[in-house]
Amino acid sequence: MAGFKIPGITVYRLALYARTLEKLLEEGKDIISSEELARECGVNSAQLRKDLSYFGQFGVRGVGYSIPALLRHIRRILGAGREWFMVLMGAGHLGQALLKYEFLPKRGFKFVAAFDIDEEKIGRVVNDVYVYHLNQLSWVLREHPAEIGVIATPAKAAQEVADLLIENNIKGILNFAPVRIKHPPNVIVEHSDLTILFDKLAFYLNRLD
Amino acid sequence: MAGFKIPGITVYRLALYARTLEKLLEEGKDIISSEELARECGVNSAQLRKDLSYFGQFGVRGVGYSIPALLRHIRRILGAGREWFMVLMGAGHLGQALLKYEFLPKRGFKFVAAFDIDEEKIGRVVNDVYVYHLNQLSWVLREHPAEIGVIATPAKAAQEVADLLIENNIKGILNFAPVRIKHPPNVIVEHSDLTILFDKLAFYLNRLD
DNA sequence: AAATGTGAAACGCTTCACAGCC
DNA sequence: GGCTGTGAAGCGTTTCACATTT
Numbered sequence: 143m144a145g146f147k148i149p150g151i152t153v154y155r156l157a158l159y160a161r162t163l164e165k166l167l168e169e170g171k172d173i174i175s176s177e178e179l180a181r182e183c184g185v186n187s188a189q190l191r192k193d194l195s196y197f198g199q200f201g202v203r204g205v206g207y208s209i210p211a212l213l214r215h216i217r218r219i220l221g222a223g224r225e226w227f228m229v230l231m232g233a234g235h236l237g238q239a240l241l242k243y244e245f246l247p248k249r250g251f252k253f254v255a256a257f258d259i260d261e262e263k264i265g266r267v268v269n270d271v272y273v274y275h276l277n278q279l280s281w282v283l284r285e286h287p288a289e290i291g292v293i294a295t296p297a298k299a300a301q302e303v304a305d306l307l308i309e310n311n312i313k314g315i316l317n318f319a320p321v322r323i324k325h326p327p328n329v330i331v332e333h334s335d336l337t338i339l340f341d342k343l344a345f346y347l348n349r350l351d
Numbered sequence: 352m353a354g355f356k357i358p359g360i361t362v363y364r365l366a367l368y369a370r371t372l373e374k375l376l377e378e379g380k381d382i383i384s385s386e387e388l389a390r391e392c393g394v395n396s397a398q399l400r401k402d403l404s405y406f407g408q409f410g411v412r413g414v415g416y417s418i419p420a421l422l423r424h425i426r427r428i429l430g431a432g433r434e435w436f437m438v439l440m441g442a443g444h445l446g447q448a449l450l451k452y453e454f455l456p457k458r459g460f461k462f463v464a465a466f467d468i469d470e471e472k473i474g475r476v477v478n479d480v481y482v483y484h485l486n487q488l489s490w491v492l493r494e495h496p497a498e499i500g501v502i503a504t505p506a507k508a509a510q511e512v513a514d515l516l517i518e519n520n521i522k523g524i525l526n527f528a529p530v531r532i533k534h535p536p537n538v539i540v541e542h543s544d545l546t547i548l549f550d551k552l553a554f555y556l557n558r559l560d
Numbered sequence: 561a562a563a564t565g566t567g568a569a570a571c572g573c574t575t576c577a578c579a580g581c582c
Numbered sequence: 583g584g585c586t587g588t589g590a591a592g593c594g595t596t597t598c599a600c601a602t603t604t
Contacts, residue, residue, distance in 0.1 A: 149573065150551070157550035161529050165506065175585065184531045188575055188588095195587060203586040204582040220550050221557035239448040243545070245529065251549050289556060297374065314556045316548060320370050320454065322393045330555045332548050336452070339525060339541050340460050341366035341429050342359070346539045347498060347523045348430035358595070384563060397566095397597055404565060412564040412603040 152193045156216050158183050159190065163213040175206040222250060227288040229312070230256040231303045232295035233263045233273045236318055240294060241268045254286040276306070283310050293317045304331075361402045365425050367392050368399065372422040384415040431459060436497040438521070439465040440512045441504035442472045442482045445527060449503060450477045463495040485515070492519050502526045513540075 162183050166174060180187035194200055200215050201207045217223055230237050233256045240246070241253055256273045258264060266273045274282055291307035293300050293315060300319035307315060308329055315331045317323050320338070323331050371392050375383060389396035403409055409424050410416045426432055439446050442465045449455070450462055465482045467473060475482045483491055500516035502509050502524060509528035516524060517538055524540045526532050529547070532540050 147572095151573075153551050153554050154547060156554075157547040158531070158544070160550070161506075161544070161546060162531065165530060176587095177585080182531065184533075186575065187585095188577090189573090191585095191587060192574080199587070201586050202582065203580070204584050206585065219554075221553050222550070226549075226553055226556075235448040235451040239444040240545075242444040245546055246549065249546065249549070251553075290552065297370075313559060314552045316552055321374060322367070322371065322391065324393075328559070330552060330559070332552045334543065334545070334548055335367070335370070336449075336543070337370060337454050337458065338363060338366040339543055340435075340455065340458065341369070341431065342362050343499065343523045343525055343539060343541045344431070344435055344460075345362050345365075345429050347435075350522060350537070350539065356594095360595080385565095386563080395597065396563095397599090398595085400563095400565060401596080408565070410564050413562045414604070415563065 160216045225250045228290040229288045231293045233258040237294035290314045297321045369425045434459045436463045437499040438497045440502045442467040446503035499523045506530045
């Protein structure tokens, strides 16, 4: 495969290309030019070609890209095709929505357990996933190993929960709580803060005059 | 206030600073240096100061920033303090989680109505928000004006729903569906694609050796 | 003495433009 | 003729480093 320093934003766009190629494949298209795929993704065509060039040559000059082949390549680059086991921290509204999101298991992302501290939620089963008390994390993880922890707790609890995940050897964290998680460099943390998105939209709407 | 070209990423970070200042304020802190606030947010301190400098001078040399004052300034910059009325498109799992997310109304973001095409969902009331059939969008918006549309439909429906929002004069769209929305330049669209986040995390986990 | 505010340098991503290939 | 792949130029963001202020 390829070189070393892959911009994070390139990885982001690869996933975006994959999503778009999936759509085009469903629509029965077979060949596409960088120009057209880029337009579909809202990026510049040179950018798309450059992103791909980090990983190899997947097109045919004068012709374009085979949609199924390119999708296969991108999936391989992203490490799709394997399964990822995850634990959910916080079985509130957002957490339960994630448990029910069909897209995730289809792409190999599977929740093996959920955790909360609200007695009312503990013992429930949401979409086949059992909700345990937080203090059972260690043994549940021994029983059902997982690589990814998804944090959907209130902001106040997020850091503590992250520390617990890291202690229990979780290597990747996806944090939906509106705080920044502090973590050692060998743990990968992705943040998704909905509140920031709303604020950003509001800012630009205000500027619209 | 300030100049013209504000990088989108600066706006993103302003909201991040606001979130962090809110936390610090709750903890009872009063004064903070750019160094410490930056660490708390996971950014470089020069960056933080530069971000703020687009909008004015809010600190005291030799001292630092007053947390409540800085928070007030950032909120004003972001246009917080006013109310934003929103419609939700798609009352599925994610949509309902958004309707129940307490953070949003606290920050002035209020859903006036939700829309779906599933007869089973239409007529329900989720957290005081009524779910209408999609074809009632126009008159509901006349009755309850809104500036923001939040799309939480399946990918297939997202573009169509966005077009409908734009026809009905919605100026800001927050799209949670895993497709890129095409839109005229006078409409502001923010994307939040969960599937891409999971893919990105998986990519970096694979690289971890 | 300490910490901000900010030109200027450094850096990294984006876009151009064209050679190379079908 | 058309489209990819890519070195190089362009551009925007990040970081440095220090003058400035309290």
